[in-house]
Amino acid sequence: MQFSKSTDYAMHALIHLAHSERRHNVGIKELSATLGVSESYLSKIMSKLRQDGIVRAVPGVNGGYELARPAEQITFLDVIQVIEGRQQLFECSNSNSRQHGMLAEEGAARPGKSECLVEKVMDGAERHLHQYLRDHTIQSVLDEAFKRCGHEANKK
Amino acid sequence: MQFSKSTDYAMHALIHLAHSERRHNVGIKELSATLGVSESYLSKIMSKLRQDGIVRAVPGVNGGYELARPAEQITFLDVIQVIEGRQQLFECSNSNSRQHGMLAEEGAARPGKSECLVEKVMDGAERHLHQYLRDHTIQSVLDEAFKRCGHEANKK
DNA sequence: TTTATCATGGACATTGTGGGTCTATATTAA
């Protein structure tokens, strides 16, 4: 139960893009050098981000990547779901066991709504997690970095 | 990013143990039959649960497993951490990149406290998730099952 | 004490996935 390294890379790549939004089109070379990840691998990740509409890409001389929408509209959840996929946290694997009958259908022969109790808890956990991740964007990280930077400067 | 099947099995095994707490010592055979998982594999999972003090086990005739503490003191988080391990949700993999300098140490040469901003968000997410999972126990699932059962009975 | 019953641990096998490299191809600006 851990986020993959790809997610880590994607986050940092986006942060870098957002940070150097001044002149557009940051190439894979620059990203690779900044993050310390091979161009080959990183380009795959960027490709995924493009397919899901997080970034735009233009090939050719002076090409590169740029954010497809403002950084405050790119949430942690967005990035994670692009890289990790949208599978849910918990997926029942033995819904035809004896347990299932006892826990989910509990006596009565409900039509369609089985409403599993274990899944209910787990889905709740997932919803909480997602809500939290939706409340934090690339921009919010940058903002905090700036705030701290300013704070440091003032102290000096 | 998904919980393993083993976690699923562990949850259901514990629910079964809690449900038939009347006569102690539920054997691996009964558990296996109830969950529809091979005895071999399930016994491994139970062994883990024992090592972490979730259940007790006694070998010999009429032996088996029983909860090591009341079901209301066994949280979802407990079970998940036993099976999945206690690694944190997010672990930075490139803390010596250029990014890191820009984001975490931001200008000043802080002594030990680097206080990464990305990790800060992720750890927050993890804390939220853990808190939620701590608030739900094996007993709470059983309670809801009973409540629903009673509700169904009353309606009839 | 013997024995049937049960849990435990280790040694495998299989499969899937994360993480990564390399190359050929398409696309664009100069």
Added chain:
DNA sequence: TTAATATAGACCCACAATGTCCATGATAAA
């Protein structure tokens, strides 16, 4: 056109998840 760049696919390897099988050890009942 040409140089620079992104893209897609074919591979590779290591490791974890899932699972089986067997030898061993512990225990209570007979």
